[in-house]
Amino acid sequence: MNNLIEVDSLPEFDAAEFLDSPETIAAYLSEIILEDDAGLLASALGDIARAEGMTEIARKAGITREAL
Template identity: 60%
Template sequence: MSKRTKVNELPEFDAAPYLDSDEAVAAYLTDILESGDSALLAAALGDIARARGMTEIAKASGIAREALYKALRSDSQPRFDTISRVCAALGVRLVAQPIHV
């Protein structure tokens, strides 16, 4: 008989190792933005920052590394200024497109 694995025993998925190209980052952010979930956006930016190196992103954005970790958690509500500075440090920009119903 095989042992059953409980969901809470599974390791938490970490997207950071898969964000190894500009194209992967852009696709990831696009999908996250389409969800409309601001907490998910903060966490996704945190994933990307960890993939690129949190210390480097902190320096480039002018935000302390500890403050970045705090601001880019899924339970945080970072200010738009923080999101904007992190995006600039990551070399990405958020783009608005019309919604066609």
């Protein structure tokens, strides 16, 4: 019996789907910061941006979406 799982058969995981409240986003970002990994932080910020919506983030920041 072969119990191996082929990685290519697994569904794509997108953390942005689960970042549905300010509290969840804060907890996620806090854990990422503890890892002290710039690449992971950049990826997490992308997750948060997708969860919030780039247009909304730009509006709140007072800049254009393209400037982000």
